[in-house]
Amino acid sequence: MKNRKVSVVIPAKNESSSISKVIEALVSNQLINEVIVVDDGSTDHTGEIASSLGAKLITHPYSKGNGAAIKTGARAAVGDVLVFMDADGQHSPEDIQKLLSKIEEGFDLVVGSRDSRSQASFGRLLANSLYNRLSSYVTGHRIADLTSGFRAVRREKFLQFLSLLPNGFSYPTTSTIAFFRAGYSVAYVPVKVLRRSGKSHIKPIQDGIRFLLIIFKIGTLYSPLKLFVPVSFGVFMLGISYYGYTYFTEGRFTNMSALMFTTALIVFLVGLVSEQITSLLYKDSD
Structure with a gap:
């Protein structure tokens, strides 16, 4: 060297x-x-x-x-x-x-x-x-x-x-x-x-x-949205599927579908906040 x-x-x-x-x-x-x-x-x-x-x-x-x-x-x-x-x-x-x-x-x-x-x-x-x-x-x-x-x-x-x-x-x-x-x-x-x-x-x-x-730490350290968005989307699609099933079989919107949609939104918002916190952490390290 x-x-x-x-x-x-x-x-x-x-x-x-x-x-x-x-x-x-x-x-x-x-x-x-x-x-x-x-x-x-x-x-x-x-x-x-x-x-x-x-x-x-x-x-x-x-x-x-x-x-x-x-x-x-x-x-x-x-x-x-x-x-x-x-x-x-x-x-x-x-x-x-x-x-x-x-x-x-x-x-x-x-x-x-x-x-x-x-x-x-x-x-x-x-x-x-x-x-x-x-x-x-x-x-x-x-x-x-x-x-x-x-x-x-x-x-x-x-x-x-x-x-x-x-x-x-x-x-x-x-x-x-x-x-x-x-x-x-x-x-x-x-x-x-x-x-x-x-x-x-x-x-x-x-x-x-x-x-x-560590698996979760990898995502939250680098880009939380890359971890939280797929999870949020998966829960949202599950809610859509369940809503479609109950609509055609029972003709109604169930509480379970509402819970899944709410969960998907919360997971997305947590990822969004985590993304901002991560940016601040690396800004402080500089």
Whole structure:
């Protein structure tokens, strides 16, 4: 990277079995100016290992979440470009060059895109495919991997959206949608994902519900009307169909039809208000 400083930010919680290999590969990389490890309330020796190997260590007194660790690292970084990656050994430091090359081409956010073979399970593959399709529809841009945590971004632009980012695991989703919403340039490059070391911190039931909420968050973050208008139209058409049925069979207009028409109107108005609120949120982030 010419005349640019690169900071690698690694959120870590109880990753003592893998953190040493990750940091050793990063500190020897000539493209990287600093490696920041944010220890998110680990109960093992993750922080001690990271510090002993030359990483800049920031410790949370208790676990605040993956997204909170990302925000802490972004605030503390000195680099013009931030690279976010996991501490579990899934992301290959060799692929950082691919991300930085795209940044040099003029992109503001570059995401390492995983293929189907890199998904932890069929359920995860199915969920991610759904997120990618929905987000592509909402944004009008092809999104190859919405939830990948391996990414490079221009720091000054990333800092604009810190207030929008959640403290949990869905920060990749929010940041991607935010960059598209702001009109910034986003690119995807294929990367290899290795088998993780240690135990995953994702809880199937709890995080499954959370990921379902992400679907709604995608729409409300980018363009609420694209989510609410189809729902409103569907309820309205259902009301028309039911009214037609009752008119020809009973010769009257029923309360159920009136309820459906009212619901369709309310859903549309909620979408309209949400659209205005979303615009104000991004205006404030600037």
